[in-house]
Amino acid sequence: MRWHAPQKASGSYSCSSNSHNMTTKQDLEAIENQISTIQVSSHGETVNPGLAHGGLKAVEKGRNWGWLLSGFISLNILLLGIPIVCGSVFNKIQITSSHLLIFLILLVILTTVWLVYYKIHTSRVYRAVLYKDSHAGPVWLRGGLVLFGVCSVIMDIFKIIYYVGRIHCESPVKIAFPVVQALFVIVQTYVLWVHAKDCVQIQQIVTRCGLMLTLSTNLIVWMTAVTEESLHQTVAPANPSYNSSSSGGYKIDVTSQDRAGASDCKCSHDMCDVFEKAYYYLYPFNIEYSLFASAMAYVMWKNVGRQMDEHHSHNLHFSLWDVLVGPVFGLIILVAGLATFVVYEVDVAKEDPKKKEEALIMHYIMNIVAILLMSITTLIGCIIFRMDKREQVSGKNPTRSLDVGLLVGASLGQFLICYFTIVAVLASGVKGHVNGLNLTNSILTVIQLCLQNAFLIKGLHREPFRETETTTVFANVVAVRERDPERRSSSIVPAHTLPIPLTLLQGQLSWQRRILKEICGFLLFCNVILWIMPAFGARPQFDNSVGSDIFEFETWAAVVNIGMPFGIFYRMHSVASLFEVGLAS
């Protein structure tokens, strides 16, 4: 079985890629830049063709102001959204969830209108999209978008059915929002699928603003979903058997008040409970959908007005049979994790303190084993990278920068939870098995996060392996020189700094590559199970009272509820990055 996956992000920037032709590319870009400026100006843009020598600057100036304007629009929408979301949580009288939904409906409709306008008008104008960024919107991202998009639409349908049953006592806005959202998801998925790689050249200011609007809308939808999901997960331990700290009453008040309001309202059909449960299980997918869409909108925004040479979309052949041991061990961990997760959820729901403690111990042991194995393999991977002689990729690439930024940024959530746990357990005096395991688990997770981040950052910045490497390296040098004879002396890395001929390393490389692929396969499955557990409701942080005992319950809930969505996204994103690193190894 052989896969043909497009090469991306960590990938090369040109067929004849080697860091030597970077400066050449800049020059080519500069020339193309000017040509296109003159061309664009002759198509009725603001630039006066007679003043072509000022054209480049005018375009650049427009680009900068558009950049600022769209940034401020996005900033303001997001910062307006935060207090409305907060208000709808903490203040049920003056700021209700209906207000929030109306705000969301307005945003979603506005974004949908822009997306339709972009599809129908902007993208069809002659020479609107001169270039495509081959790194943007790789297949796994677009595939994920469609998958999560389908789940989101199903979630919206369930929500509609649920709220139709309660139409006599709930605001009609609660039905309107899922309807509008489903439409938005369909339109957005289609537009992003088709246009993710576009480098738009016309109407740059409008396009930038539109993309930033799309980004903000998705982030606000994400924020709302995360808040709802977190409140839902935080309600769970608020049952009588939960031995919370004295201050734990506050959050329960809010939610029980909410519940009380809900229980007054009888559903007109029997299926309400089923649909409510079902749509909560689909929340994690909707959350990921919003993030995927945001990431793609951001990359498109970065690519507005970008100029590049087009001919570097070539495929990497990836044979699944190359790797076996890693994925098999990974699958074992995955299955074991799923089994313990199901047992854990069942035992925790039983409200028996003894059962609960056993469930926690089992959960922590499972996690410790998985994370320990992951740390060891990741460390081996880092050592191989350190020994390896392969070139670093240089050059601008918004997709890769975003990947790395999101990875490190998202891992902060999990780091934060771990450090809060470590401090809490240490402050409580580490009594009992559960606390000891909790501490071990948190410390190991911190180590694993550091190692995995280093591994992925290094992996994403490496030159991908090419099967014909030994023959092309020198051919490239010749090609570069022929293409641009004058610049021979000025390329950034002179020819004599080239690595020692790769044939000498070929034997060594193949076992290194094999091990790297195995490691990526193993880590991939491990990250999947570490994603599934919190995404589908495992909250040992609340089932274990140490955190809420040491910190106020509210502080603890805030840390967990803010950190957890990022942690979940981190695991999800790691899976994608590992897939990519594995392909390029």
Add this chain to the structure above:
Amino acid sequence: MRWHAPQKASGSYSCSSNSHNMTTKQDLEAIENQISTIQVSSHGETVNPGLAHGGLKAVEKGRNWGWLLSGFISLNILLLGIPIVCGSVFNKIQITSSHLLIFLILLVILTTVWLVYYKIHTSRVYRAVLYKDSHAGPVWLRGGLVLFGVCSVIMDIFKIIYYVGRIHCESPVKIAFPVVQALFVIVQTYVLWVHAKDCVQIQQIVTRCGLMLTLSTNLIVWMTAVTEESLHQTVAPANPSYNSSSSGGYKIDVTSQDRAGASDCKCSHDMCDVFEKAYYYLYPFNIEYSLFASAMAYVMWKNVGRQMDEHHSHNLHFSLWDVLVGPVFGLIILVAGLATFVVYEVDVAKEDPKKKEEALIMHYIMNIVAILLMSITTLIGCIIFRMDKREQVSGKNPTRSLDVGLLVGASLGQFLICYFTIVAVLASGVKGHVNGLNLTNSILTVIQLCLQNAFLIKGLHREPFRETETTTVFANVVAVRERDPERRSSSIVPAHTLPIPLTLLQGQLSWQRRILKEICGFLLFCNVILWIMPAFGARPQFDNSVGSDIFEFETWAAVVNIGMPFGIFYRMHSVASLFEVGLAS
């Protein structure tokens, strides 16, 4: 009166600066890069001089791993610090402020040891510092560092005296920390003053880690100071006359409990109260000191291993008499602001609801007038930038990137408070004068922040004006060509896109420059007063109950206490940036 200020950040990157010689510089850098690699390798570094062609890569690899390692060290210290700071606020039993102080003392001592090691050993090694970054550590930053450092040391002395009077009932750690901190401030200020511009070439991994340790220590000290200061400011309204919302009791509990503990302990000398008040007034300076030191450590970290040409430290002549109207109006606003601020503080302290309302109205009107004038002048400045034909600065410059990042990042704090206020006032139905003024003030502040950010970003990215510009522009082109005849055709911006000869614009430029300088002068003083008011304790957000009525008191306190320090820093930083933009205009 004429000032000689060194030109920086937004400044040029070379004497003969014009964007044309960028690529040339890259080449020069590449060559120097190699030369220094070979030189460094002959001084006993890991690189084998015999394998000079692999040297560059090895150095780069070391740089990358050092980069990752130091990043992770900093991340982990910061993330460990957050729960300890949180714990010492919310949990007074298992995590006391003594624990936090012990953690801080360890960090501060470790950092001091590294700073001494760097000064005594690293910086003295032959060829350790081959290059200096002329943009790093400009005079205003180093001057500010010394000024705030002196204030910090005075604060520490006051603290020592205060805690010596209470030694019989407080932990000795409370005296130890200010002693260690004073020493640290003195050592750090000296080292940063002397070495801020260094581009360290040896022991890169150790140096990077040391600089990141310095950065983290300063940020944790900052975080602690901000938390203490916020708690201090939040206590103020917790007096009986404060008509807080029902949930306001919680925070007051925490602080009154703290107070109760404090009042049990009698001071052994009479001056305790005086010194306590005095050191709280010095907190804002200590907070700024930590941020200044962090910024300088970060720029040094970015400059580790950087190679550049040295000869571009030249002075800009700045005549104070060029500008008059702007600074005079700015001073009027400053004096008026100071007067209303004093009246406000006195009236609010009187605990008479009517007086308080009058004080709030006066405060808001003062703010609205200042911010309205600022918005209008900033808008004029933006329009002039838009009309202006001056080149954008390109090229790498960590100082400038940091400036812009900090500016936008810090403004988020104030944005957040404004949007929370807007939503709260709208949700409350905008009743009464105070609410109306509060709403107007918040909306205007949002607009002003957007405009000022745009103005400063644009201003920092402009080519600075040079008095001999008309003669040098063409001389530069010639110089560039002569220096590098082969590259004529490949410079990024070909010669024919040069601006129209500047003599034609000279008349126009001079009034534009004059207006820009006036605007910067005016905005500078306005930002000073907007810094002074919150930094020295004006908290209309708590004196006005609308925020804590609509949101929970805790949410509101969290938003204000997190957003305010950033807002204060933003105003401070704007002053510095405006000074720079004014100089370069």
